[in-house]
Amino acid sequence: MFFASDNWAGAHPRIAESLAREAAGYAAAYGTSDLDRRMEERFNDLFQREVAVFFVGTGTAANSLSLAAVAKPGGVTFCHSEAHVTADECGAPEFLTGACRLFPVPGPNGKMDAQALSAAIGRFPPGAVHQGRPMAVTLTQATEMGTVYSLDEIEAIGAVARSHGLPLHMDGARFANALVALGATPADMTWKRGVDILSFGATKNGCWCAEAIIFLKPELATEMPFIRKRSAQLFSKTRFISAQFEAYLDGGLWLDLARNANGMADRLRAGIAASSKSRLAWNTTTNEIFAVLAKDAATLAEDRGAKFYDWPVPAETPDLLGENEVLIRLVTSFSTTADEVDRFLEVLA
Amino acid sequence: MFFASDNWAGAHPRIAESLAREAAGYAAAYGTSDLDRRMEERFNDLFQREVAVFFVGTGTAANSLSLAAVAKPGGVTFCHSEAHVTADECGAPEFLTGACRLFPVPGPNGKMDAQALSAAIGRFPPGAVHQGRPMAVTLTQATEMGTVYSLDEIEAIGAVARSHGLPLHMDGARFANALVALGATPADMTWKRGVDILSFGATKNGCWCAEAIIFLKPELATEMPFIRKRSAQLFSKTRFISAQFEAYLDGGLWLDLARNANGMADRLRAGIAASSKSRLAWNTTTNEIFAVLAKDAATLAEDRGAKFYDWPVPAETPDLLGENEVLIRLVTSFSTTADEVDRFLEVLA
């Protein structure tokens, strides 16, 4: 009953096997091996266009260096008020972009509102040196609240960004979960809707440590080799990342893993909604669930060994909790089993 | 015949097995799992004192964040003129310390001279704001030229650093190779000689990606949790590093691997010195060899599939090469075999 986070899971056996297989033998270092090159090309197929790919070690690095690639003195990036980049990365995006800033844009359900975005950008008149200047927009798909932007919503944000000449970045720490939830292709959910740079996360979905920055507009990546190296994100044995991606993408494993996570979340959601001791705090469609539980039930679940986090009540819904209720977050993963889910739901019976 | 670099090798089978074993099951993320804690404590034993341990992803990160931990506005770190931090890290130490500087100190055989170090520090009179101020000394063990500092030499450098109140950092990308070459213990080669912070590298010696910053003075590490996170070096599934270290240190595997690398280098050195087509450019005692070869021999070796790098002639020995001679670098690794070495030496027969 490990629902604390999808990064509490380990790695899928096929990922581990791929690493073991690659362990023998020699190959050129620093991203120049045949395997590294092959994996970079693999992403061209995946995205149905030529892309530039840079492997890095953490999701925070992927987000931060994506923004560093388009950084400008005085630059400001627009993100949702609760986005991971601004709330949970200890200032790494600011630090690794050379002190560019993040400007919070509100919006319900963890999603940046296109009109609010437009208004926020409007606060920075072109050439106004005191305010600084817009440099990028970033959105998270799936969001920190477990929701997903629809393709139309992404397109609307993309249109605002494009109208101001700003590149659009997508934090795809849970990219696969969002893709499966929408039934879309990688191309559909990115460049066809205006996304220029993607943090393609694989760690949370069954890898040990595999993150890629995908430049859907390769011309934005010209500075990246130097940006990555001076940020200490160029691995010598890059193969250990490539080998993970090889197994991850092979035969659609990555989508199967996300389908498991989302499917187990569906099973949890159904049970939570059906119980008199719990309800869904808001609707989610991926592998994150926010639930209101009777305190007794939550305590009982913990006593039985369930792992999950208490969650702060969002400012926009101050009256969410009744007496003796608690808000919790549950996250399923590639390795969650139906048995685990059912044991949790027994608590709510 | 892969002698290009020790980071062209993959990972030792026991490292791969350890990762595979750990892949199943759940554990707390971001360095808080039982295994992470256990491995951190393992280093206390290894160094025979209480240390603070921080895992990071690359050797460049280990060096840069070691210095960031002791950074000060206007700070200057003293290093050998050809040290990896100044010559091969694309300015990452400067970038990740918030623009602190590296000041080159000369010295023969790739080793910083203690007197030259003292003179260099003397250029920065206390309180002189224009020059900036000393903040640290860093040395590389084994050095970039394949040599090692003797314990006395480390102590001499340590004494200079201490007399100026400066912390001493050791770049131990090839720590195990140096240790084996000297027949010393980790404690002997570090804090007993004045080393305060160590980049403990394991990647080159048989891991996929395992680097640790060891604070031999734990009180220097108070800022490190934030420094590491904002530099995007805090891995969510830290277990993938810990599991490597577990196998690496278990039963002295790490020293066995370094012994293999150094031993194969001895075998190469003996053959090179004995041949009329080659000679050692200078003496080395670890797994790096710098050799002068007849151009014909070098070409033949490459034709037969040997991988190695041509190397620039050091400025201090401009007359190193005779006519039709070339300087090359050969690096052995944990996985180099006697057969590989012997096939290379056949070229020189």
Add this chain to the structure above:
Amino acid sequence: MFFASDNWAGAHPRIAESLAREAAGYAAAYGTSDLDRRMEERFNDLFQREVAVFFVGTGTAANSLSLAAVAKPGGVTFCHSEAHVTADECGAPEFLTGACRLFPVPGPNGKMDAQALSAAIGRFPPGAVHQGRPMAVTLTQATEMGTVYSLDEIEAIGAVARSHGLPLHMDGARFANALVALGATPADMTWKRGVDILSFGATKNGCWCAEAIIFLKPELATEMPFIRKRSAQLFSKTRFISAQFEAYLDGGLWLDLARNANGMADRLRAGIAASSKSRLAWNTTTNEIFAVLAKDAATLAEDRGAKFYDWPVPAETPDLLGENEVLIRLVTSFSTTADEVDRFLEVLA
């Protein structure tokens, strides 16, 4: 009728005379001359305690380096949502602190609410590496909306800061105007209410270029000599700043100048409130006035040569303007005359 900003004025004749007088003769450079030392000591008297003083060139530098003095990796400074540091300094505070962040705290009348501040700090639980950590609180006195914090309000903010162990900085770009408005002493309005660091601005109030960072807790200033120099704010002929401060403080000139600015603002306020073509948008007590004018009147004023800025309607009062009305900002200065004010008021007659 120059009401665009107090920095459109030049310098008071006594400032210019002081500079001319000091122009002859020699003195030690870089802040070490007798005059520099004397002026630094002058601030001890002014603040009735021993302070550490650092002259810099701009208000932005004063604010940014004040925060740099207390910066920490992952550090977050709390400020009002519309504070100058976050809205008008092009990211200089972030850049010059090595990428520390500013966290917006709401509050009516341009003033940070002490409870909202407490809640904002509460979002950063001690030791939580992902969020980063609080490092300082900064407030602006007088505020960007022309209001002033009462002594009690400053004390309330100071109490919150102190209870979290955070230093409190005051942006005093219009320090003298606030002091005169409150009838307080410098000590009353700063350290007696919990302020630890002050940007003491003199440029807007009659100097050419004179800004001082006053450390009311001198022990916070230990890094400042290096912070200032590496930020390119150590002037060689520091006397040109000291000579301005000498005349500025001598005989209470600075308070007389602020009294003129505030008094002329009172005269403007009275006229605006009395006219049927205008009203005060909100109450202010210093030299900034925000007024709602009939569009015709605003146009007429401009036609007659009045200089002022149109101002965006604050988000908290979206219905501020009626039909054919406009919001403008008027700023008086040390050199504003009653005649100028009266000519402006004629437009509203």
Add this chain to the structure above:
Amino acid sequence: MFFASDNWAGAHPRIAESLAREAAGYAAAYGTSDLDRRMEERFNDLFQREVAVFFVGTGTAANSLSLAAVAKPGGVTFCHSEAHVTADECGAPEFLTGACRLFPVPGPNGKMDAQALSAAIGRFPPGAVHQGRPMAVTLTQATEMGTVYSLDEIEAIGAVARSHGLPLHMDGARFANALVALGATPADMTWKRGVDILSFGATKNGCWCAEAIIFLKPELATEMPFIRKRSAQLFSKTRFISAQFEAYLDGGLWLDLARNANGMADRLRAGIAASSKSRLAWNTTTNEIFAVLAKDAATLAEDRGAKFYDWPVPAETPDLLGENEVLIRLVTSFSTTADEVDRFLEVLA
């Protein structure tokens, strides 16, 4: 007898008068006033081509922001080993360029050798991510050793820079002194010889605080408005700088002032060379003199009130001093008088 530094002098009376004249009246702030614009245009005439001009507060800011304008991730700037940017600015160039590095190039007489420069750049093969990459070359005219580059020498350096596609910056803290020494025009000594960006210093030569960055290739300045603002170098009352430049350039005052400084230095040089108690340590042609004095004479001079600095013996001439001799630096300024010089020379009689 103030020979400590040219920045111990105050300001020329005509500078002070200009400031006093401008003190009255109002003008637009932040570099947008008529006077600011007029002065910017004045530089077009001075340099006989269209240039982009940015006023800043200190020479360190001028140098640092010049390099920031052409900074790149991993960027390296080549400078003389003893250049002011690397020896005397506390790391400000590194800090304000976002951690770009300075690479020392040797050369006799304080001048970078064109061949040594070429060799240094050659250490950075294009595309080699580990080393970083060249981004600029900077030379100081007049040099820190009191010498000047001949026009041919500048051209040779310019040719090397251009052949590698690198912008050439000139630190002109003593630009006027060099110009007068060479009898050249500003155009001759800059863009006609390959200089792209100039730190045009006026503070040392009779202003209070007047430094300008001149982009002789204006297309390099596109980022500068934001770079300057976020570095806290945009002054609100920019007029106080413009007014100084107005008087400084008017009627060739600046060249007259430099002629005085250089001429007084000639007088000193002649006396020092003629005395048995002193000699010139090396030849200089501007307002800096390095002299070897009998210790007794140096002590006597100090006793009589002369101000000058002891100077460290350059590493390249370790045997410079005989027994009981000392190396000193003497600097003349715009305000040095023949009487002062003669009183100093009396000591050597």
